[in-house]
Amino acid sequence: MVCLQLSNRQSGYISPVIDLAKYALIGTLVVDVKEKGWVMIVEQIGASTIATVTETGQFARFIWRSAKSSVSSVFRGKTWPLVFTQMLIIGVKSVPVIMVTGAFVGMTLAFQAYDQLAGMGLGEHIGILINLSVVSELGPVLSAVMLSGRVGGALTAELGTMHVTEQIDAISSMGTDPVRYLVAPRILACLLLTPVLIVYADLMGSFGGYAISVWFFKINSQAYWQFTAYGVTLWDVMVGLTKGFFFGAAIAAISCYKGFNCKQGAQGVGQACTEAFVVSFIAILALDFAAAIISKSLYSIFYPIRSLI
Known part of the structure:
Protein backbone atom coordinates (compact mmCIF):
# COMPACT_ATOMS: atom_id res chain seq x y z
CA MET A 1 0.00 0.00 0.00
CA ARG A 76 -44.70 48.15 64.96
CA GLY A 77 -44.21 51.71 66.12
CA LYS A 78 -40.43 51.55 65.66
CA THR A 79 -40.77 51.00 61.91
CA TRP A 80 -42.77 54.11 61.07
CA PRO A 81 -39.89 56.60 61.53
CA LEU A 82 -37.98 54.63 58.89
CA VAL A 83 -41.07 54.65 56.66
CA PHE A 84 -41.46 58.43 57.01
CA THR A 85 -37.80 58.91 56.10
CA GLN A 86 -38.29 56.86 52.94
CA MET A 87 -41.48 58.79 52.18
CA LEU A 88 -39.47 62.00 52.14
CA ILE A 89 -36.87 60.51 49.80
CA ILE A 90 -39.27 58.62 47.55
CA GLY A 91 -42.33 60.83 47.52
CA VAL A 92 -41.63 64.46 48.30
CA LYS A 93 -38.51 64.70 46.14
CA SER A 94 -40.30 63.04 43.23
CA VAL A 95 -43.18 65.53 43.09
CA PRO A 96 -41.54 68.04 40.68
CA VAL A 97 -40.61 65.34 38.17
CA ILE A 98 -44.07 63.78 38.31
CA MET A 99 -45.82 67.13 37.90
CA VAL A 100 -43.72 68.10 34.89
CA THR A 101 -44.36 64.69 33.32
CA GLY A 102 -48.11 64.97 33.81
CA ALA A 103 -48.26 68.51 32.41
CA PHE A 104 -46.42 67.60 29.22
CA VAL A 105 -48.56 64.50 28.73
CA GLY A 106 -51.75 66.56 28.91
CA MET A 107 -50.42 69.23 26.55
CA THR A 108 -49.21 66.65 24.03
CA LEU A 109 -52.57 64.88 24.05
CA ALA A 110 -54.34 68.19 23.40
CA PHE A 111 -52.15 68.95 20.39
CA GLN A 112 -52.49 65.45 18.95
CA ALA A 113 -56.23 65.06 19.47
CA TYR A 114 -57.71 68.43 18.58
CA ASP A 115 -57.36 68.24 14.79
CA GLN A 116 -59.03 64.82 14.61
CA LEU A 117 -61.90 65.83 16.88
CA ALA A 118 -62.38 69.23 15.25
CA GLY A 119 -62.54 67.57 11.84
CA MET A 120 -65.57 65.60 13.05
CA GLY A 121 -67.15 68.61 14.74
CA LEU A 122 -66.30 67.32 18.22
CA GLY A 123 -63.62 69.79 19.24
CA GLU A 124 -65.38 70.69 22.51
CA HIS A 125 -65.27 67.01 23.54
CA ILE A 126 -61.48 67.11 23.82
CA GLY A 127 -61.68 67.24 27.61
CA ILE A 128 -63.07 63.69 27.68
CA LEU A 129 -60.20 62.27 25.65
CA ILE A 130 -57.46 64.09 27.53
CA ASN A 131 -58.66 63.49 31.07
CA LEU A 132 -59.89 59.95 30.57
CA SER A 133 -56.56 58.97 28.98
CA VAL A 134 -54.54 60.65 31.72
CA VAL A 135 -56.59 59.39 34.66
CA SER A 136 -57.01 55.79 33.55
CA GLU A 137 -53.77 55.00 31.73
CA LEU A 138 -51.09 57.57 31.01
CA GLY A 139 -50.99 59.18 34.44
CA PRO A 140 -50.51 55.97 36.44
CA VAL A 141 -48.21 54.26 33.92
CA LEU A 142 -45.90 57.19 33.19
CA SER A 143 -45.71 58.12 36.87
CA ALA A 144 -44.71 54.55 37.69
CA VAL A 145 -42.12 54.53 34.90
CA MET A 146 -40.59 57.77 36.20
CA LEU A 147 -40.52 56.32 39.72
CA SER A 148 -38.89 53.11 38.51
CA GLY A 149 -36.12 55.19 36.95
CA ARG A 150 -35.62 57.67 39.75
CA VAL A 151 -36.62 55.81 42.91
CA GLY A 152 -36.00 52.24 41.77
CA GLY A 153 -32.48 53.03 40.60
CA ALA A 154 -31.70 54.82 43.86
CA LEU A 155 -33.00 51.93 45.98
CA THR A 156 -31.02 49.37 43.99
CA ALA A 157 -27.83 51.43 44.14
CA GLU A 158 -28.17 52.05 47.87
CA LEU A 159 -28.88 48.45 48.84
CA GLY A 160 -26.40 47.13 46.28
CA THR A 161 -23.64 49.24 47.79
CA MET A 162 -24.59 47.97 51.25
CA HIS A 163 -24.44 44.41 49.92
CA VAL A 164 -21.03 44.90 48.30
CA THR A 165 -19.57 46.53 51.42
CA GLU A 166 -21.07 43.74 53.59
CA GLN A 167 -23.23 46.12 55.62
CA ILE A 168 -26.24 43.82 55.14
CA ASP A 169 -24.22 40.91 56.54
CA ALA A 170 -23.27 43.09 59.50
CA ILE A 171 -26.93 43.85 60.19
CA SER A 172 -27.73 40.13 60.10
CA SER A 173 -24.83 39.33 62.44
CA MET A 174 -26.30 41.71 65.03
CA GLY A 175 -29.52 39.69 65.10
CA THR A 176 -31.60 42.13 63.04
CA ASP A 177 -33.60 40.97 60.06
CA PRO A 178 -32.29 43.02 57.10
CA VAL A 179 -35.53 42.52 55.19
CA ARG A 180 -37.58 43.97 58.04
CA TYR A 181 -35.11 46.80 58.63
CA LEU A 182 -34.23 47.75 55.04
CA VAL A 183 -36.87 46.39 52.67
CA ALA A 184 -40.18 46.75 54.53
CA PRO A 185 -39.95 50.55 55.08
CA ARG A 186 -39.12 51.11 51.41
CA ILE A 187 -41.96 48.92 50.18
CA LEU A 188 -44.47 50.62 52.49
CA ALA A 189 -43.30 54.08 51.43
CA CYS A 190 -43.57 53.25 47.71
CA LEU A 191 -46.91 51.51 48.16
CA LEU A 192 -48.46 54.44 50.04
CA LEU A 193 -47.01 57.34 48.06
CA THR A 194 -47.29 56.13 44.46
CA PRO A 195 -51.09 56.77 44.37
CA VAL A 196 -50.50 60.25 45.80
CA LEU A 197 -47.95 61.00 43.09
CA ILE A 198 -50.41 59.73 40.48
CA VAL A 199 -52.93 62.31 41.75
CA TYR A 200 -50.37 65.06 41.09
CA ALA A 201 -49.72 63.68 37.60
CA ASP A 202 -53.45 63.51 36.85
CA LEU A 203 -54.08 67.07 38.01
CA MET A 204 -51.17 68.48 36.04
CA GLY A 205 -52.16 66.48 32.97
CA SER A 206 -55.70 67.83 33.18
CA PHE A 207 -54.56 71.44 33.58
CA GLY A 208 -51.93 71.02 30.86
CA GLY A 209 -54.60 69.83 28.46
CA TYR A 210 -56.86 72.67 29.60
CA ALA A 211 -54.17 75.27 28.92
CA ILE A 212 -53.60 74.13 25.34
CA SER A 213 -57.28 73.51 24.59
CA VAL A 214 -58.63 76.80 25.98
CA TRP A 215 -55.77 79.24 25.46
CA PHE A 216 -54.36 77.88 22.21
CA PHE A 217 -57.29 76.22 20.42
CA LYS A 218 -59.91 78.59 21.93
CA ILE A 219 -62.15 75.81 23.28
CA ASN A 220 -64.86 77.04 25.63
CA SER A 221 -63.64 76.63 29.20
CA GLN A 222 -67.02 75.59 30.55
CA ALA A 223 -67.44 72.99 27.79
CA TYR A 224 -64.02 71.53 28.57
CA TRP A 225 -64.87 70.85 32.22
CA GLN A 226 -68.48 69.92 31.49
CA PHE A 227 -67.54 67.14 29.08
CA THR A 228 -64.71 66.08 31.39
CA ALA A 229 -67.17 65.63 34.27
CA TYR A 230 -69.47 63.67 31.97
CA GLY A 231 -66.79 61.34 30.58
CA VAL A 232 -64.52 60.77 33.59
CA THR A 233 -66.25 58.93 36.43
CA LEU A 234 -65.19 58.11 39.95
CA TRP A 235 -64.64 54.55 38.75
CA ASP A 236 -61.92 55.70 36.33
CA VAL A 237 -60.16 57.66 39.06
CA MET A 238 -60.27 54.78 41.53
CA VAL A 239 -58.94 52.31 38.94
CA GLY A 240 -55.98 54.59 38.24
CA LEU A 241 -55.21 55.05 41.93
CA THR A 242 -55.56 51.33 42.63
CA LYS A 243 -52.98 50.64 39.96
CA GLY A 244 -50.63 52.91 41.89
CA PHE A 245 -50.57 50.59 44.91
CA PHE A 246 -49.50 47.63 42.79
CA PHE A 247 -47.03 49.66 40.73
CA GLY A 248 -45.37 51.05 43.84
CA ALA A 249 -45.10 47.67 45.54
CA ALA A 250 -43.66 46.10 42.37
CA ILE A 251 -41.06 48.84 41.89
CA ALA A 252 -39.87 48.67 45.50
CA ALA A 253 -39.81 44.87 45.67
CA ILE A 254 -37.91 44.43 42.39
CA SER A 255 -35.42 47.19 43.18
CA CYS A 256 -34.72 45.87 46.68
CA TYR A 257 -34.32 42.33 45.38
CA LYS A 258 -31.81 43.40 42.74
CA GLY A 259 -29.90 45.41 45.32
CA PHE A 260 -29.79 42.51 47.78
CA ASN A 261 -28.52 40.09 45.13
CA CYS A 262 -26.21 42.22 43.00
CA LYS A 263 -22.73 41.07 41.99
CA GLN A 264 -19.58 42.33 43.61
CA GLY A 265 -17.94 45.55 42.51
CA ALA A 266 -19.11 48.81 41.01
CA GLN A 267 -19.95 47.05 37.76
CA GLY A 268 -22.24 44.67 39.61
CA VAL A 269 -24.13 47.54 41.23
CA GLY A 270 -24.55 49.30 37.88
CA GLN A 271 -25.77 46.12 36.23
CA ALA A 272 -28.26 45.59 39.06
CA CYS A 273 -29.65 49.12 38.59
CA THR A 274 -30.15 48.50 34.88
CA GLU A 275 -31.83 45.16 35.49
CA ALA A 276 -34.08 46.68 38.15
CA PHE A 277 -35.35 49.36 35.77
CA VAL A 278 -35.95 46.94 32.89
CA VAL A 279 -37.76 44.37 35.03
CA SER A 280 -39.80 47.08 36.77
CA PHE A 281 -40.83 48.55 33.43
CA ILE A 282 -42.00 45.16 32.15
CA ALA A 283 -43.81 44.50 35.44
CA ILE A 284 -45.61 47.86 35.18
CA LEU A 285 -46.84 47.07 31.67
CA ALA A 286 -47.93 43.56 32.66
CA LEU A 287 -49.78 44.81 35.75
CA ASP A 288 -51.43 47.56 33.71
CA PHE A 289 -52.65 45.00 31.16
CA ALA A 290 -54.03 42.78 33.91
CA ALA A 291 -55.71 45.75 35.59
CA ALA A 292 -57.32 46.77 32.29
CA ILE A 293 -58.84 43.32 31.84
CA ILE A 294 -60.10 43.12 35.43
CA SER A 295 -61.47 46.67 35.53
CA LYS A 296 -63.28 46.26 32.23
CA SER A 297 -64.92 43.06 33.44
CA LEU A 298 -65.99 44.64 36.73
CA TYR A 299 -67.22 47.82 35.03
CA SER A 300 -69.47 45.87 32.68
CA ILE A 301 -71.02 44.19 35.73
CA PHE A 302 -71.60 47.21 37.97
CA TYR A 303 -72.17 50.01 35.45
CA PRO A 304 -74.19 50.24 32.23
CA ILE A 305 -72.30 50.86 29.02
CA ARG A 306 -72.71 54.41 27.75
CA SER A 307 -71.28 56.49 24.94
CA LEU A 308 -68.84 59.27 25.78
CA ILE A 309 -69.87 61.22 22.69
Whole structure:
Protein backbone atom coordinates (compact mmCIF):
# COMPACT_ATOMS: atom_id res chain seq x y z
CA MET A 1 0.00 0.00 0.00
CA VAL A 2 2.87 2.37 0.83
CA CYS A 3 4.54 1.57 -2.46
CA LEU A 4 1.23 2.18 -4.23
CA GLN A 5 0.83 5.55 -2.56
CA LEU A 6 4.40 6.55 -3.46
CA SER A 7 3.95 5.47 -7.02
CA ASN A 8 0.66 7.33 -7.23
CA ARG A 9 2.22 10.52 -5.89
CA GLN A 10 5.11 10.25 -8.35
CA SER A 11 2.81 9.59 -11.29
CA GLY A 12 0.30 12.23 -10.25
CA TYR A 13 -2.51 9.70 -10.10
CA ILE A 14 -4.90 9.80 -7.08
CA SER A 15 -6.42 6.51 -6.09
CA PRO A 16 -10.23 6.45 -5.80
CA VAL A 17 -9.87 4.53 -2.53
CA ILE A 18 -7.80 7.29 -0.95
CA ASP A 19 -10.17 9.94 -2.31
CA LEU A 20 -13.21 8.20 -0.81
CA ALA A 21 -11.41 7.85 2.53
CA LYS A 22 -10.79 11.60 2.61
CA TYR A 23 -14.44 12.39 1.85
CA ALA A 24 -15.56 9.92 4.52
CA LEU A 25 -13.28 11.58 7.09
CA ILE A 26 -14.58 15.07 6.17
CA GLY A 27 -18.18 13.87 6.39
CA THR A 28 -17.54 12.37 9.82
CA LEU A 29 -16.04 15.66 11.04
CA VAL A 30 -19.00 17.68 9.70
CA VAL A 31 -21.52 15.37 11.39
CA ASP A 32 -19.53 15.53 14.63
CA VAL A 33 -19.47 19.34 14.54
CA LYS A 34 -23.22 19.45 13.88
CA GLU A 35 -23.91 17.08 16.75
CA LYS A 36 -21.74 19.12 19.11
CA GLY A 37 -23.51 22.30 17.95
CA TRP A 38 -26.93 20.85 18.77
CA VAL A 39 -25.62 19.63 22.10
CA MET A 40 -24.31 23.10 22.94
CA ILE A 41 -27.64 24.69 21.99
CA VAL A 42 -29.56 22.23 24.17
CA GLU A 43 -27.12 22.82 27.03
CA GLN A 44 -27.56 26.59 26.76
CA ILE A 45 -31.34 26.28 26.73
CA GLY A 46 -31.22 23.99 29.75
CA ALA A 47 -28.85 26.27 31.64
CA SER A 48 -31.01 29.32 30.88
CA THR A 49 -34.15 27.47 31.98
CA ILE A 50 -32.55 26.35 35.24
CA ALA A 51 -31.25 29.87 35.92
CA THR A 52 -34.68 31.39 35.21
CA VAL A 53 -36.50 28.92 37.45
CA THR A 54 -33.94 29.42 40.22
CA GLU A 55 -34.17 33.21 39.94
CA THR A 56 -37.97 33.06 40.00
CA GLY A 57 -37.94 30.88 43.11
CA GLN A 58 -35.51 33.18 44.90
CA PHE A 59 -37.57 36.23 43.96
CA ALA A 60 -40.80 34.58 45.13
CA ARG A 61 -39.16 33.71 48.45
CA PHE A 62 -37.90 37.28 48.79
CA ILE A 63 -41.38 38.64 48.03
CA TRP A 64 -42.90 36.38 50.67
CA ARG A 65 -40.42 37.52 53.31
CA SER A 66 -40.91 41.15 52.32
CA ALA A 67 -44.72 40.86 52.45
CA LYS A 68 -44.64 39.30 55.92
CA SER A 69 -42.21 41.92 57.18
CA SER A 70 -44.23 44.77 55.67
CA VAL A 71 -47.51 43.58 57.18
CA SER A 72 -45.96 43.06 60.60
CA SER A 73 -44.17 46.42 60.39
CA VAL A 74 -47.48 48.24 60.08
CA PHE A 75 -48.21 47.38 63.71
CA ARG A 76 -44.70 48.15 64.96
CA GLY A 77 -44.21 51.71 66.12
CA LYS A 78 -40.43 51.55 65.66
CA THR A 79 -40.77 51.00 61.91
CA TRP A 80 -42.77 54.11 61.07
CA PRO A 81 -39.89 56.60 61.53
CA LEU A 82 -37.98 54.63 58.89
CA VAL A 83 -41.07 54.65 56.66
CA PHE A 84 -41.46 58.43 57.01
CA THR A 85 -37.80 58.91 56.10
CA GLN A 86 -38.29 56.86 52.94
CA MET A 87 -41.48 58.79 52.18
CA LEU A 88 -39.47 62.00 52.14
CA ILE A 89 -36.87 60.51 49.80
CA ILE A 90 -39.27 58.62 47.55
CA GLY A 91 -42.33 60.83 47.52
CA VAL A 92 -41.63 64.46 48.30
CA LYS A 93 -38.51 64.70 46.14
CA SER A 94 -40.30 63.04 43.23
CA VAL A 95 -43.18 65.53 43.09
CA PRO A 96 -41.54 68.04 40.68
CA VAL A 97 -40.61 65.34 38.17
CA ILE A 98 -44.07 63.78 38.31
CA MET A 99 -45.82 67.13 37.90
CA VAL A 100 -43.72 68.10 34.89
CA THR A 101 -44.36 64.69 33.32
CA GLY A 102 -48.11 64.97 33.81
CA ALA A 103 -48.26 68.51 32.41
CA PHE A 104 -46.42 67.60 29.22
CA VAL A 105 -48.56 64.50 28.73
CA GLY A 106 -51.75 66.56 28.91
CA MET A 107 -50.42 69.23 26.55
CA THR A 108 -49.21 66.65 24.03
CA LEU A 109 -52.57 64.88 24.05
CA ALA A 110 -54.34 68.19 23.40
CA PHE A 111 -52.15 68.95 20.39
CA GLN A 112 -52.49 65.45 18.95
CA ALA A 113 -56.23 65.06 19.47
CA TYR A 114 -57.71 68.43 18.58
CA ASP A 115 -57.36 68.24 14.79
CA GLN A 116 -59.03 64.82 14.61
CA LEU A 117 -61.90 65.83 16.88
CA ALA A 118 -62.38 69.23 15.25
CA GLY A 119 -62.54 67.57 11.84
CA MET A 120 -65.57 65.60 13.05
CA GLY A 121 -67.15 68.61 14.74
CA LEU A 122 -66.30 67.32 18.22
CA GLY A 123 -63.62 69.79 19.24
CA GLU A 124 -65.38 70.69 22.51
CA HIS A 125 -65.27 67.01 23.54
CA ILE A 126 -61.48 67.11 23.82
CA GLY A 127 -61.68 67.24 27.61
CA ILE A 128 -63.07 63.69 27.68
CA LEU A 129 -60.20 62.27 25.65
CA ILE A 130 -57.46 64.09 27.53
CA ASN A 131 -58.66 63.49 31.07
CA LEU A 132 -59.89 59.95 30.57
CA SER A 133 -56.56 58.97 28.98
CA VAL A 134 -54.54 60.65 31.72
CA VAL A 135 -56.59 59.39 34.66
CA SER A 136 -57.01 55.79 33.55
CA GLU A 137 -53.77 55.00 31.73
CA LEU A 138 -51.09 57.57 31.01
CA GLY A 139 -50.99 59.18 34.44
CA PRO A 140 -50.51 55.97 36.44
CA VAL A 141 -48.21 54.26 33.92
CA LEU A 142 -45.90 57.19 33.19
CA SER A 143 -45.71 58.12 36.87
CA ALA A 144 -44.71 54.55 37.69
CA VAL A 145 -42.12 54.53 34.90
CA MET A 146 -40.59 57.77 36.20
CA LEU A 147 -40.52 56.32 39.72
CA SER A 148 -38.89 53.11 38.51
CA GLY A 149 -36.12 55.19 36.95
CA ARG A 150 -35.62 57.67 39.75
CA VAL A 151 -36.62 55.81 42.91
CA GLY A 152 -36.00 52.24 41.77
CA GLY A 153 -32.48 53.03 40.60
CA ALA A 154 -31.70 54.82 43.86
CA LEU A 155 -33.00 51.93 45.98
CA THR A 156 -31.02 49.37 43.99
CA ALA A 157 -27.83 51.43 44.14
CA GLU A 158 -28.17 52.05 47.87
CA LEU A 159 -28.88 48.45 48.84
CA GLY A 160 -26.40 47.13 46.28
CA THR A 161 -23.64 49.24 47.79
CA MET A 162 -24.59 47.97 51.25
CA HIS A 163 -24.44 44.41 49.92
CA VAL A 164 -21.03 44.90 48.30
CA THR A 165 -19.57 46.53 51.42
CA GLU A 166 -21.07 43.74 53.59
CA GLN A 167 -23.23 46.12 55.62
CA ILE A 168 -26.24 43.82 55.14
CA ASP A 169 -24.22 40.91 56.54
CA ALA A 170 -23.27 43.09 59.50
CA ILE A 171 -26.93 43.85 60.19
CA SER A 172 -27.73 40.13 60.10
CA SER A 173 -24.83 39.33 62.44
CA MET A 174 -26.30 41.71 65.03
CA GLY A 175 -29.52 39.69 65.10
CA THR A 176 -31.60 42.13 63.04
CA ASP A 177 -33.60 40.97 60.06
CA PRO A 178 -32.29 43.02 57.10
CA VAL A 179 -35.53 42.52 55.19
CA ARG A 180 -37.58 43.97 58.04
CA TYR A 181 -35.11 46.80 58.63
CA LEU A 182 -34.23 47.75 55.04
CA VAL A 183 -36.87 46.39 52.67
CA ALA A 184 -40.18 46.75 54.53
CA PRO A 185 -39.95 50.55 55.08
CA ARG A 186 -39.12 51.11 51.41
CA ILE A 187 -41.96 48.92 50.18
CA LEU A 188 -44.47 50.62 52.49
CA ALA A 189 -43.30 54.08 51.43
CA CYS A 190 -43.57 53.25 47.71
CA LEU A 191 -46.91 51.51 48.16
CA LEU A 192 -48.46 54.44 50.04
CA LEU A 193 -47.01 57.34 48.06
CA THR A 194 -47.29 56.13 44.46
CA PRO A 195 -51.09 56.77 44.37
CA VAL A 196 -50.50 60.25 45.80
CA LEU A 197 -47.95 61.00 43.09
CA ILE A 198 -50.41 59.73 40.48
CA VAL A 199 -52.93 62.31 41.75
CA TYR A 200 -50.37 65.06 41.09
CA ALA A 201 -49.72 63.68 37.60
CA ASP A 202 -53.45 63.51 36.85
CA LEU A 203 -54.08 67.07 38.01
CA MET A 204 -51.17 68.48 36.04
CA GLY A 205 -52.16 66.48 32.97
CA SER A 206 -55.70 67.83 33.18
CA PHE A 207 -54.56 71.44 33.58
CA GLY A 208 -51.93 71.02 30.86
CA GLY A 209 -54.60 69.83 28.46
CA TYR A 210 -56.86 72.67 29.60
CA ALA A 211 -54.17 75.27 28.92
CA ILE A 212 -53.60 74.13 25.34
CA SER A 213 -57.28 73.51 24.59
CA VAL A 214 -58.63 76.80 25.98
CA TRP A 215 -55.77 79.24 25.46
CA PHE A 216 -54.36 77.88 22.21
CA PHE A 217 -57.29 76.22 20.42
CA LYS A 218 -59.91 78.59 21.93
CA ILE A 219 -62.15 75.81 23.28
CA ASN A 220 -64.86 77.04 25.63
CA SER A 221 -63.64 76.63 29.20
CA GLN A 222 -67.02 75.59 30.55
CA ALA A 223 -67.44 72.99 27.79
CA TYR A 224 -64.02 71.53 28.57
CA TRP A 225 -64.87 70.85 32.22
CA GLN A 226 -68.48 69.92 31.49
CA PHE A 227 -67.54 67.14 29.08
CA THR A 228 -64.71 66.08 31.39
CA ALA A 229 -67.17 65.63 34.27
CA TYR A 230 -69.47 63.67 31.97
CA GLY A 231 -66.79 61.34 30.58
CA VAL A 232 -64.52 60.77 33.59
CA THR A 233 -66.25 58.93 36.43
CA LEU A 234 -65.19 58.11 39.95
CA TRP A 235 -64.64 54.55 38.75
CA ASP A 236 -61.92 55.70 36.33
CA VAL A 237 -60.16 57.66 39.06
CA MET A 238 -60.27 54.78 41.53
CA VAL A 239 -58.94 52.31 38.94
CA GLY A 240 -55.98 54.59 38.24
CA LEU A 241 -55.21 55.05 41.93
CA THR A 242 -55.56 51.33 42.63
CA LYS A 243 -52.98 50.64 39.96
CA GLY A 244 -50.63 52.91 41.89
CA PHE A 245 -50.57 50.59 44.91
CA PHE A 246 -49.50 47.63 42.79
CA PHE A 247 -47.03 49.66 40.73
CA GLY A 248 -45.37 51.05 43.84
CA ALA A 249 -45.10 47.67 45.54
CA ALA A 250 -43.66 46.10 42.37
CA ILE A 251 -41.06 48.84 41.89
CA ALA A 252 -39.87 48.67 45.50
CA ALA A 253 -39.81 44.87 45.67
CA ILE A 254 -37.91 44.43 42.39
CA SER A 255 -35.42 47.19 43.18
CA CYS A 256 -34.72 45.87 46.68
CA TYR A 257 -34.32 42.33 45.38
CA LYS A 258 -31.81 43.40 42.74
CA GLY A 259 -29.90 45.41 45.32
CA PHE A 260 -29.79 42.51 47.78
CA ASN A 261 -28.52 40.09 45.13
CA CYS A 262 -26.21 42.22 43.00
CA LYS A 263 -22.73 41.07 41.99
CA GLN A 264 -19.58 42.33 43.61
CA GLY A 265 -17.94 45.55 42.51
CA ALA A 266 -19.11 48.81 41.01
CA GLN A 267 -19.95 47.05 37.76
CA GLY A 268 -22.24 44.67 39.61
CA VAL A 269 -24.13 47.54 41.23
CA GLY A 270 -24.55 49.30 37.88
CA GLN A 271 -25.77 46.12 36.23
CA ALA A 272 -28.26 45.59 39.06
CA CYS A 273 -29.65 49.12 38.59
CA THR A 274 -30.15 48.50 34.88
CA GLU A 275 -31.83 45.16 35.49
CA ALA A 276 -34.08 46.68 38.15
CA PHE A 277 -35.35 49.36 35.77
CA VAL A 278 -35.95 46.94 32.89
CA VAL A 279 -37.76 44.37 35.03
CA SER A 280 -39.80 47.08 36.77
CA PHE A 281 -40.83 48.55 33.43
CA ILE A 282 -42.00 45.16 32.15
CA ALA A 283 -43.81 44.50 35.44
CA ILE A 284 -45.61 47.86 35.18
CA LEU A 285 -46.84 47.07 31.67
CA ALA A 286 -47.93 43.56 32.66
CA LEU A 287 -49.78 44.81 35.75
CA ASP A 288 -51.43 47.56 33.71
CA PHE A 289 -52.65 45.00 31.16
CA ALA A 290 -54.03 42.78 33.91
CA ALA A 291 -55.71 45.75 35.59
CA ALA A 292 -57.32 46.77 32.29
CA ILE A 293 -58.84 43.32 31.84
CA ILE A 294 -60.10 43.12 35.43
CA SER A 295 -61.47 46.67 35.53
CA LYS A 296 -63.28 46.26 32.23
CA SER A 297 -64.92 43.06 33.44
CA LEU A 298 -65.99 44.64 36.73
CA TYR A 299 -67.22 47.82 35.03
CA SER A 300 -69.47 45.87 32.68
CA ILE A 301 -71.02 44.19 35.73
CA PHE A 302 -71.60 47.21 37.97
CA TYR A 303 -72.17 50.01 35.45
CA PRO A 304 -74.19 50.24 32.23
CA ILE A 305 -72.30 50.86 29.02
CA ARG A 306 -72.71 54.41 27.75
CA SER A 307 -71.28 56.49 24.94
CA LEU A 308 -68.84 59.27 25.78
CA ILE A 309 -69.87 61.22 22.69
